[in-house]
Amino acid sequence: MVAVLFWQFRHDLGEVDVQAGIDWITDFGPIPFFAAMAVLPIFWTPVSPLLILAGAIYETPVAIVGSAVALAINMALSWLLAGKFFRPQFERFVHRFGYSAPELTRGSIFTVAVLLRITPGIPFPLQNYLLGLARMPFLWYMGVSLPLTLILSLSIVIFGDAILKGDTALILLAISLFLALSLGMRFLRARLKDKLITGGSS
Numbered sequence: 673m674v675a676v677l678f679w680q681f682r683h684d685l686g687e688v689d690v691q692a693g694i695d696w697i698t699d700f701g702p703i704p705f706f707a708a709m710a711v712l713p714i715f716w717t718p719v720s721p722l723l724i725l726a727g728a729i730y731e732t733p734v735a736i737v738g739s740a741v742a743l744a745i746n747m748a749l750s751w752l753l754a755g756k757f758f759r760p761q762f763e764r765f766v767h768r769f770g771y772s773a774p775e776l777t778r779g780s781i782f783t784v785a786v787l788l789r790i791t792p793g794i795p796f797p798l799q800n801y802l803l804g805l806a807r808m809p810f811l812w813y814m815g816v817s818l819p820l821t822l823i824l825s826l827s828i829v830i831f832g833d834a835i836l837k838g839d840t841a842l843i844l845l846a847i848s849l850f851l852a853l854s855l856g857m858r859f860l861r862a863r864l865k866d867k868l869i870t871g872g873s874s
Contacts, residue, residue: 698729702738705729709742714750719743719796723825727832735829740822747800747817754804762801769798773805781808785816790857796821824853 709722726735754762766772774784785808788799803813827850834842 702730702734706738706742709739710745710749713746713797713800714753716795716797719825720828723828724832724835727829727834728836729832732829732833735833736826739825739829740818743821743825744814744818747814747821748810750797750800751804751808751810751813754801755807756804759805762805766798766801766805771798771802773802773807776806776808781812782816785812786820786860789817789820790860824850827853 705726709719709726712722713719723739726739729735730738763773774788776784784806785803788794788802794802800817803817827846830849831843831846834840834846
């Protein structure tokens with residue numbers, strides 16, 4: 673959604689001194705930026721704008737590696753905070769949005785976790801909270817969450833890089849990659865839901 677809005681209003685954004693803002697953030701260096709990416713989503717900051725900024729500010733390898741490390745740290749911290757240290761507070765918080773921790777069994781742990789990660793409309797921080805509250809084992813949690821999150825993040829980082837360069841071909845490539853991933857995950861989501869229904873009825 674953020675990527676589409678950027679593309680729709682690209683001419684209006686051109687009138688803003690975007691480069692000055694980018695230079696200001698760049699002056700802080702990559703470590704503070706990716707540290708902020710690791711911490712801010714815990715407090716409900718959207719991840720997509722940060723990924724777009726990473727792609728726009730830093731060279732692609734730095735943006736990808738830095739984002740991967742930051743998101744891994746964020747997911748680990750969220751798991752600890754929601755599942756261990758502040759469980760009652762996070763339970764009340766997710767209930768405000770009409771959610772409760774999913775019930776995980778040995779047979780459904782992978783399916784439920786993947787479904788939660790690829791279902792549209794559930795914010796990234798909320799996904800982390802719910803899996804932490806579900807007491808999902810940490811290695812399972814990271815093993816499922818990290819690859820799926822990084823695959824989706826890659827197209828957003830590429831889009832940010834393309835926006836800064838004004839490279840229409842690269843922008844279209846990033847959007848095409850995102851759409852292809854969305855279609856693939858839609859297919860996977862349908863298969864996993866069928867598996868859950870079949871498993872529940874057997």
